[in-house]
Amino acid sequence: MTKIREAITAKVQATIPMERQIQGAHLYDKTRRWVTGTNGQKMFVESPIPPVDDLEIGEIDLSNPFLYRQGRWQSYFERLRKEAPVHYQANSPFGPFWSVTRHADIIAVDKNHDVFSAEPFIVIGVPPRFMDIEMFIAMDPPRHDLQRQAVQGVVAPKNLREMEGLIRSRVREVLDDLPVDEPFDWVQKVSVELTARMLATLLDFPYEQRRKLVQWSDLAASMEQTNGGPSDNDEVFAEMRSTVRELSALWYDKAARLAGGEEPGFDLITMLQSNENTKDLIDRPMEFLGNLTLLIVGGNDTTRNSMSGGVLALNQFPEQFEKLKANPDLIPNMVSEIIRWQTPLAYMRRIAKKDTILNGQFIREGDKVVMWYASGNRDEAVFERPDELIIDRPNARNHIAFGFGVHRCMGNRLAEMQLRILWEELLTRFEDIDVVADPEYVQSNFVRGISRLMVRLTPKATG
Amino acid sequence: MVVGASHAGAQLAASLRQGGWKGEIVLVGDEGTLPYQRPPMSKAYLAGKNTLDQLAIRSAAFYAKQEITLLDDSVQAVDRTDGRVTLSRGGSLAYDELALCTGARVRRLAAPGADLCGVHYLRTAADVELIREAASPGRRAVIIGGGYIGLETAASLSGLGLQVSVLEATERVLGRVTAPEVSAFFDRIHREEAVDVRTKATVEELVGTDRVQGVVLAGGETVPADLVIIGIGVEPNTELAAAAGLQVDDGVVIDDHARTSDPAIVAAGDCTSHLMTRYGRRIRLESVSSATEQAKVAAATACGKSQRITALPWFWSDQYDVKLQIAGINTGYDEIVLNGDPAEGRDFTCYYLRRGELIAADCVNRPRDFMFSKQVIIRGGQVGRDELALQAVG
Ligand SMILES: Cc1cc2nc3c(=O)[nH]c(=O)nc-3n(C[C@H](O)[C@H](O)[C@H](O)COP(=O)(O)OP(=O)(O)OC[C@H]3O[C@@H](n4cnc5c(N)ncnc54)[C@H](O)[C@@H]3O)c2cc1C
Ligand code: HEM
Numbered sequence: 001m002t003k004i005r006e007a008i009t010a011k012v013q014a015t016i017p018m019e020r021q022i023q024g025a026h027l028y029d030k031t032r033r034w035v036t037g038t039n040g041q042k043m044f045v046e047s048p049i050p051p052v053d054d055l056e057i058g059e060i061d062l063s064n065p066f067l068y069r070q071g072r073w074q075s076y077f078e079r080l081r082k083e084a085p086v087h088y089q090a091n092s093p094f095g096p097f098w099s100v101t102r103h104a105d106i107i108a109v110d111k112n113h114d115v116f117s118a119e120p121f122i123v124i125g126v127p128p129r130f131m132d133i134e135m136f137i138a139m140d141p142p143r144h145d146l147q148r149q150a151v152q153g154v155v156a157p158k159n160l161r162e163m164e165g166l167i168r169s170r171v172r173e174v175l176d177d178l179p180v181d182e183p184f185d186w187v188q189k190v191s192v193e194l195t196a197r198m199l200a201t202l203l204d205f206p207y208e209q210r211r212k213l214v215q216w217s218d219l220a221a222s223m224e225q226t227n228g229g230p231s232d233n234d235e236v237f238a239e240m241r242s243t244v245r246e247l248s249a250l251w252y253d254k255a256a257r258l259a260g261g262e263e264p265g266f267d268l269i270t271m272l273q274s275n276e277n278t279k280d281l282i283d284r285p286m287e288f289l290g291n292l293t294l295l296i297v298g299g300n301d302t303t304r305n306s307m308s309g310g311v312l313a314l315n316q317f318p319e320q321f322e323k324l325k326a327n328p329d330l331i332p333n334m335v336s337e338i339i340r341w342q343t344p345l346a347y348m349r350r351i352a353k354k355d356t357i358l359n360g361q362f363i364r365e366g367d368k369v370v371m372w373y374a375s376g377n378r379d380e381a382v383f384e385r386p387d388e389l390i391i392d393r394p395n396a397r398n399h400i401a402f403g404f405g406v407h408r409c410m411g412n413r414l415a416e417m418q419l420r421i422l423w424e425e426l427l428t429r430f431e432d433i434d435v436v437a438d439p440e441y442v443q444s445n446f447v448r449g450i451s452r453l454m455v456r457l458t459p460k461a462t463g
Numbered sequence: 464m465v466v467g468a469s470h471a472g473a474q475l476a477a478s479l480r481q482g483g484w485k486g487e488i489v490l491v492g493d494e495g496t497l498p499y500q501r502p503p504m505s506k507a508y509l510a511g512k513n514t515l516d517q518l519a520i521r522s523a524a525f526y527a528k529q530e531i532t533l534l535d536d537s538v539q540a541v542d543r544t545d546g547r548v549t550l551s552r553g554g555s556l557a558y559d560e561l562a563l564c565t566g567a568r569v570r571r572l573a574a575p576g577a578d579l580c581g582v583h584y585l586r587t588a589a590d591v592e593l594i595r596e597a598a599s600p601g602r603r604a605v606i607i608g609g610g611y612i613g614l615e616t617a618a619s620l621s622g623l624g625l626q627v628s629v630l631e632a633t634e635r636v637l638g639r640v641t642a643p644e645v646s647a648f649f650d651r652i653h654r655e656e657a658v659d660v661r662t663k664a665t666v667e668e669l670v671g672t673d674r675v676q677g678v679v680l681a682g683g684e685t686v687p688a689d690l691v692i693i694g695i696g697v698e699p700n701t702e703l704a705a706a707a708g709l710q711v712d713d714g715v716v717i718d719d720h721a722r723t724s725d726p727a728i729v730a731a732g733d734c735t736s737h738l739m740t741r742y743g744r745r746i747r748l749e750s751v752s753s754a755t756e757q758a759k760v761a762a763a764t765a766c767g768k769s770q771r772i773t774a775l776p777w778f779w780s781d782q783y784d785v786k787l788q789i790a791g792i793n794t795g796y797d798e799i800v801l802n803g804d805p806a807e808g809r810d811f812t813c814y815y816l817r818r819g820e821l822i823a824a825d826c827v828n829r830p831r832d833f834m835f836s837k838q839v840i841i842r843g844g845q846v847g848r849d850e851l852a853l854q855a856v857g
Contacts, residue, residue: 071831
């Protein structure tokens with residue numbers, strides 16, 4: 001059955017132009033949303049979330065997209081880690097699912113791809129049609145491995161060294177332009193802007209149009225299946241069509257320049273074009289799109305929210321900021337600690353391929369299993385004083401914000417490098433970065449995001 | 464010339480260079496170590512979780528690179544007319560600008576037996592080393608004083624496996640600094656961790672033959688002890704300033720620019736007393752944040768720039784898995800608003816209001832509330848009571 005579906009998909013992909021395919025997927029998604037009754041509807045209405053102790057254990061629903069925003073998540077996770085580390089929620093608006101909340105159990109699931117499949121997708125809800133195919137984050141080996149191999153050279157250490165200088169100069173430009181002594185939104189002016197620049201560097205995307213990458217990615221990630229609705233999937237698909245146009249233009253433009261004798265760059269597309277297995281990737285449009293989208297989406301929210309989260313955390317724990325200023329050598333360790341503390345992606349989802357037992361709970365074939373990295377990273381069995389940012393925490397690197405096993409984040413070194421450079425450059429310029437208003441948080445059960453963070457910078461006194 | 468090499472002194476020296484001070488910088492300290500962070504002394508360092516090297520405020524390389532000379536000596540006298548200081552090890556040094564960062568020392572207990580072997584105070588790394596040597600698991604430690612330092616010490620020692628008692632003379636722990644509800648919370652937490660907390664326990668005398676064996680209370684009861692740690696507050700080191708004829712009122716009096724009554728001398732840190740307009744009175748603070756802030760301002764003043772001490776004071780305390788963060792100073796509060804329940808669990812915030820305005824907050828495992836409170840107080844404290852009661856948790 002699946003074989004046939006795959007064969008048909010491959011066939012369709014090879015013959016129908018990419019844009020048309022997206023259109024088709026759009027129609028499909030519309031129909032499905034109509035059938036499943038989630039057509040732009042709010043699945044959750046924001047209402048105050050009760051203290052966890054007011055609930056029966058079975059009532060706890062971690063898929064509530066307001067849990068993070070309302071700041072209740074810590075106590076919810078803590079109770080599950082203590083009382084029901086492998087917990088079943090039978091009636092969520094996204095259907096039934098298991099929650100795995102302890103560090104050790106999460107690693108056990110993430111490592112065991114024979115039993116726990118990443119297919120067809122990795123969020124709790126049902127992904128929209130086009131998102132559920134051809135991204136290797138949602139493929140099992142061996143297909144996963146082949147696809148990942150094709151692109152991972154772009155973030156190999158040697159390539160990162162090539163990118164470092166460019167990334168640093170782009171960071172400097174942004175920081176030198178920031179307003180001082182007056183409040184501004186850190187998310188827009190720094191986190192979004194720098195992430196866009198990083199992704200543009202990675203793809204060698206036309207630099208002036210870099211914000212488009214962010215727009216696409218934001219849209220792709222704003223699906224109601226993670227934010228509980230409503231969101232405008234029509235807008236998403238329209239935007240997808242424009243993405244496709246631009247990315248294929250980028251491909252052909254690169255190919256032409258390469259053919260015209262230009263020095264090959266160290267960007268992703270060049271890399272794909274110079275690899276035997278992927279040099280004709282453009283002829284497999286959904287795969288082409290899937291791979292590029294994955295890198296854009298995968299690097300976008302995550303890096304952005306680590307940049308915002310670091311500033312927030314250092315304001316919540318100001319003695320750590322003092323420690324940092326006294327000892328800038330702590331930056332690399334602090335970067336890991338910030339990523340642990342923020343954990344930009346709350347979880348990845350798996351589906352059991354066969355009946356299995358996990359920490360005493362019987363999980364049936366076909367059950368959804370959600371690995372809550374956000375909880376594992378606050379597991380008191382692994383991290384002392386887990387809710388605190390401690391920039392010289394000796395085991396900060398044991399965090400699982402990048403996942404574990406075959407899917408472990410491909411961009412982890414790039415993200416760490418970007419954050420390290422940001423903090424190195426910040427420390428040489430500013431004495432203080434004060435958060436001056438309550439932050440605003442994203443509505444999502446998947447992305448732990450900060451949408452607005454007003455700060456005031458105090459420049460370093462100079463001679 | 465900077466006298467006193469701890470939080471205030473180290474920051475002041477560094478900020479002088481940053482602020483463009485071209486001349487020589489001499490940082491005189493009498494502890495025989497690189498300036499180190501003091502708060503961990505009763506916390507992680509006492510618990511044996513880090514070394515003194517890891518706690519250096521700045522590395523030795525930093526001082527070398529910034530051309531800051533560290534002088535291991537103590538200043539005995541200041542001659543303002545000649546612009547010279549006399550050093551204990553002999554000789555004297557001339558200065559153009561003088562900064563006093565002499566900090567504070569522990570208050571001594573005036574009870575018989577307080578000089579017995581096995582009785583300790585806790586302020587310096589040297590103090591902690593002695594305590595750590597004596598703190599083997601199973602031993603009985605008696606802590607005199609239920610303030611932050613006493614309670615932190617209790618938490619660290621009980622973590623090391625000692626049997627710990629805390630003796631507090633008044634009717635509640637932290638009585639001087641927090642609301643009764645917050646005191647009750649810490650009382651409960653320590654009891655839950657098997658620490659024996661006794662309030663209204665006045666110490667009459669310490670007894671023992673060659674070393675301390677017990678603490679005798681006013682009622683006649685003797686609390687057995689292998690080790691006693693006294694944490695009953697500090698006194699500012701103001702003798703040097705007073706002898707030099709500077710104005711002293713509890714601490715060395717400074718203005719908003721960190722200048723003492725002699726405009727050529729600045730001062731910063733625990734040894735100072737500063738008129739804080741936000742609170743309408745002179746306050747001597749004992750906190751790293753204000754020592755650092757005052758030091759930055761003092762350095763600017765010495766470099767001929769004009770900055771003011773305006774930052775809101777804040778403070779923290781770690782005990783077991785409880786992180787208390789305090790924004791502002793609560794003296795003069797006439798109302799509190801609680802968010803969360805101090806009688807249960809381990810997270811809540813206690814907001815302090817004066818005439819309806821927020822002046823301070825004790826946040827227990829609530830960093831978000833802490834950040835929020837700082838913002839509100841800095842903006843003038845206007846906030847609705849319902850907003851405080853509802854304010855996001857976490
Ligand atoms: C155990 C403990 C825990 C604490 N915990 C916290 C906390 O959690 N948070 C917080 O904000 N604050 C805390 N504090 C308070 C904080 O440590 C002080 O506010 C801070 O150290 C003040 O710095 P300072 O430089 O003004 O003074 P000090 O740290 O007292 O340093 C003064 C230095 O000057 C030296 N000195 C004095 N006179 C002379 C002289 N004549 N010549 C040469 N040297 C001299 C002294 O020996 C000392 O080294 C704690 C204090 C202690 C003791
Ligand atoms: C701090 C920033 C980042 C975080 C927290 C993060 C987090 C994650 C997580 C949790 C996974 C899934 C791991 C698993 O299933 O075990 C993942 C996979 C992935 N990430 Fe990241 N990511 C970050 C930055 C980036 C960047 C900058 C890129 C772009 C190059 C990127 C590209 C990818 C890709 C391609 C995958 C799929 C890997 C696979 O399935 O084999 N990520 N990331």
